[in-house]
Amino acid sequence: MSQTFLGMPLLPVFGTGNLHASESFPKAAHRELGNAQLRANLGHATHTIRDKRLQVVSELPDWEQLRDAGSAIKESVMARLPELLEQFEKNFTARGGVIHWARDADEANEIVAGLIRETGETEAVKVKSMATQEIGLNEYLEEQGITALETDLAELIVQLDHDKPSHILVPAIHKNRSQVRDIFLREMPGADPALTDDPAKLAAAARTHLRRKFLTAKVAVSGANFALADSGTLAVVESEGNGRMCLTLPESLITVMGIEKLLPTWQDLEVFMQLLPRSSTGERMNPYTSLWTGVTEGDGPQNMHLVLLDNGRSAALADEMGRSALHCIRCSACMNVCPVYERTGGHAYGSTYPGPIGAILSPLMTGIQAEENNSLPYASSLCGACYDACPVKINIPDILVHLRGVDVDSKRGKKKIPTQMDAGMKAASWALSSGKRLGLLEKGLPLGRLAAGPDKKITKLPGIAAGWTQSRDIPAPPPQSFRTWWAKEHRGPDADGGPMPSHNKGDQP
Amino acid sequence: MSARDEILGRVRAALKDSPQVPQVPRGYRATSGLDEKALIELLVDRLVDYKAQVAVVDAAEVPTRIAALLVGAQSYVVPAGLDSGWLAGVEYEPADGRRHLDSAATPLTVAELDGIDAVVTGSAVAVAETGTIILDGSPSQGRRAISLVPDHHICVVKATDIAGILPEALRRIDGTRPLTMISGPSATSDIELERVEGVHGPRKLDVIIAR
Numbered sequence: 001m002s003q004t005f006l007g008m009p010l011l012p013v014f015g016t017g018n019l020h021a022s023e024s025f026p027k028a029a030h031r032e033l034g035n036a037q038l039r040a041n042l043g044h045a046t047h048t049i050r051d052k053r054l055q056v057v058s059e060l061p062d063w064e065q066l067r068d069a070g071s072a073i074k075e076s077v078m079a080r081l082p083e084l085l086e087q088f089e090k091n092f093t094a095r096g097g098v099i100h101w102a103r104d105a106d107e108a109n110e111i112v113a114g115l116i117r118e119t120g121e122t123e124a125v126k127v128k129s130m131a132t133q134e135i136g137l138n139e140y141l142e143e144q145g146i147t148a149l150e151t152d153l154a155e156l157i158v159q160l161d162h163d164k165p166s167h168i169l170v171p172a173i174h175k176n177r178s179q180v181r182d183i184f185l186r187e188m189p190g191a192d193p194a195l196t197d198d199p200a201k202l203a204a205a206a207r208t209h210l211r212r213k214f215l216t217a218k219v220a221v222s223g224a225n226f227a228l229a230d231s232g233t234l235a236v237v238e239s240e241g242n243g244r245m246c247l248t249l250p251e252s253l254i255t256v257m258g259i260e261k262l263l264p265t266w267q268d269l270e271v272f273m274q275l276l277p278r279s280s281t282g283e284r285m286n287p288y289t290s291l292w293t294g295v296t297e298g299d300g301p302q303n304m305h306l307v308l309l310d311n312g313r314s315a316a317l318a319d320e321m322g323r324s325a326l327h328c329i330r331c332s333a334c335m336n337v338c339p340v341y342e343r344t345g346g347h348a349y350g351s352t353y354p355g356p357i358g359a360i361l362s363p364l365m366t367g368i369q370a371e372e373n374n375s376l377p378y379a380s381s382l383c384g385a386c387y388d389a390c391p392v393k394i395n396i397p398d399i400l401v402h403l404r405g406v407d408v409d410s411k412r413g414k415k416k417i418p419t420q421m422d423a424g425m426k427a428a429s430w431a432l433s434s435g436k437r438l439g440l441l442e443k444g445l446p447l448g449r450l451a452a453g454p455d456k457k458i459t460k461l462p463g464i465a466a467g468w469t470q471s472r473d474i475p476a477p478p479p480q481s482f483r484t485w486w487a488k489e490h491r492g493p494d495a496d497g498g499p500m501p502s503h504n505k506g507d508q509p
Numbered sequence: 510m511s512a513r514d515e516i517l518g519r520v521r522a523a524l525k526d527s528p529q530v531p532q533v534p535r536g537y538r539a540t541s542g543l544d545e546k547a548l549i550e551l552l553v554d555r556l557v558d559y560k561a562q563v564a565v566v567d568a569a570e571v572p573t574r575i576a577a578l579l580v581g582a583q584s585y586v587v588p589a590g591l592d593s594g595w596l597a598g599v600e601y602e603p604a605d606g607r608r609h610l611d612s613a614a615t616p617l618t619v620a621e622l623d624g625i626d627a628v629v630t631g632s633a634v635a636v637a638e639t640g641t642i643i644l645d646g647s648p649s650q651g652r653r654a655i656s657l658v659p660d661h662h663i664c665v666v667k668a669t670d671i672a673g674i675l676p677e678a679l680r681r682i683d684g685t686r687p688l689t690m691i692s693g694p695s696a697t698s699d700i701e702l703e704r705v706e707g708v709h710g711p712r713k714l715d716v717i718i719a720r
């Protein structure tokens with residue numbers, strides 16, 4: 001079919017909502033690094049979950065086969081997405097559910113608010129969901145006079161403190177127990193003033209606070225971890241039972257889900273329900289998983305709505321190199337192994353999606369030119385730990401490099417005045433393209449030794465290179481270049497390209 | 510254009526390079542090959558790890574076991590389709606209002622369930638390797654709300670319903686039923702990663718494995 005007939009949408013259409021960094025990553029990271037509490041908590045959390053994950057993953061003899069299957073299933077979902085969406089829609093609708101499609105964050109928010117309004121309620125209970133955070137649903141509902149109550153313990157802590165999550169799995173990990181106690185005492189009506197900071201006591205306080213709400217709520221809002229195209233089934237994976245409460249007790253359930261969450265068949269669930277809990281919390285299985293297929297008479301909500309959200313996913317899909325970022329099942333394994341995330345925390349990434357996956361997913365969904373998102377693909381040392389940990393084998397380092405290229409291309413030809421970087425690159429290209437020129441320049445190396453002074457360290461470089469010496473010194477350059485040394489060692493006809501000398505004096509760079 | 514047509518149009522256009530649909534390699538394990546004794550052992554090990562209480566008994570002893578577990582409960586609810594023999598050991602006085610029956614046709618309200626101490630259900634299938642019990646809403650398990658609101662869940666698992674690994678278990682059930690997969694009592698690690706058992710779901714889970 002030709003893709004150019006009239007009415008065809010112009011691609012790509014990028015996403016909106018909480019997907020943007022409002023300041024560049026280096027700037028945000030610099031600030032977050034000053035928060036010692038955050039760094040200590042995160043270091044502890046990421047290492048603990050990482051160790052648990054390794055332990056339970058090593059128990060499975062077929063872990064790599066499961067990853068291969070998971071990766072291929074997701075790849076086939078992306079290739080067949082239009083057909084699977086239509087199949088899912090048909091099955092979900094046949095079982096009494098109602099599907100709504102949302103092009104972007106605003107449209108999704110309006111749909112959800114409208115559905116809640118139709119029930120006559122002004123309060124809804126919520127299960128932790130990345131999609132609703134992405135679209136800023138709670139804030140929107142608040143403007144509309146509707147209270148959305150987060151029921152996951154960590155999300156409740158973050159919400160009560162008017163803060164933002166810092167980790168997708170343990171969103172309040174940047175708070176310690178006494179901070180949590182203080183928040184509860186300050187923000188939870190009727191909290192016992194004698195409340196201690198024992199986590200069990202704090203969890204019990206949250207239980208009491210939420211129980212009335214669960215038992216009387218008429219509307220719930222949730223996300224979904226998986227949706228099965230061949231049956232119209234939805235799945236929510238959780239730990240505390242707040243999910244079961246929200247998915248079972250209210251009369252109406254509104255689920256918001258990205259269009260990429262589909263799996264083709266029931267059989268595919270056997271792969272993902274093995275991959276997700278072990279990669280995520282490092283458990284063999286999470287305490288509770290709920291699955292429902294439309295409306296079941298007499299059991300659970302009788303009004304079932306699903307909002308299918310694009311919000312930049314189709315734009316990510318259009319990037320052939322980047323589309324596998326949509327395979328993500330939000331397990332957070334890549335964050336827990338990332339040396340950058342471990343130090344900066346989730347807030348530095350700006351977007352709802354932090355860490356290695358956020359560094360590729362956010363710019364793919366918003367476009368690389370959106371606000372400060374072009375700094376995200378550089379927030380990585382490309383060590384590859386995320387790729388090894390990812391249960392669906394997303395090659396994050398490759399996509400980071402690809403997006404750096406997209407970023408550079410997007411800026412090409414835009415600048416009139418050459419920057420220091422441009423000048424530097426030009427000079428490097430001139431010097432490196434000829435051995436003679438390079439040799440000539442290397443004669444200047446001893447000058448660098450003068451700059452280094454007696455302790456043989458250069459502590460301050462000029463211009464844009466200053467960034468490098470802000471937190472580290474560089475050693476003084478050697479007295480002679482490698483080329484000069486080589487030429488001296490290999491006086492003779494084959495000085496250029498002869499075998500390495502068998503003796504090693506150990507005194508050269 | 511409707512949002513639906515526009516989104517489907519965007520997705521189709523995004524795939525204009527017609528990416529290949531890969532064959533899914535399913536080289537992972539489909540069965541565990543464990544016998545009944547080994548399955549029970551593994552399931553017990555995993556359940557205990559989750560801090561659930563477990564008893565392995567002969568089928569004939571199930572009623573006594575249930576009666577013993579219900580001793581402290583002022584009231585309990587059972588699905589209308591529960592094997593009535595399982596309750597044979599529990600003293601029953603219709604007038605004392607201790608036992609509540611629940612079904613889709615005659616459901617208890619959420620407020621009524623909130624006042625009930627315990628629930629006894631059967632189960633559809635269990636997964637030994639992960640310590641998971643799956644309820645599928647069939648008559649012996651009832652509506653999802655009854656195994657959620659009371660604070661103490663007593664769940665009977667028949668030894669023949671234990672599968673070794675997840676793929677075996679999921680192949681035995683109908684995915685379109687309302688399903689709850691339970692692996693231990695509810696838990697949270699949200700505060701300093703310290704695990705706390707018992708948040709919103711039943712804080713006590715007793716599993717009776719019937720041989």
Ligand code: SF4
Binds near residue numbers: 332
């Ligand atoms: S990218 Fe992979 S490892 Fe990271 S959250 Fe997504 S699925 Fe997990």
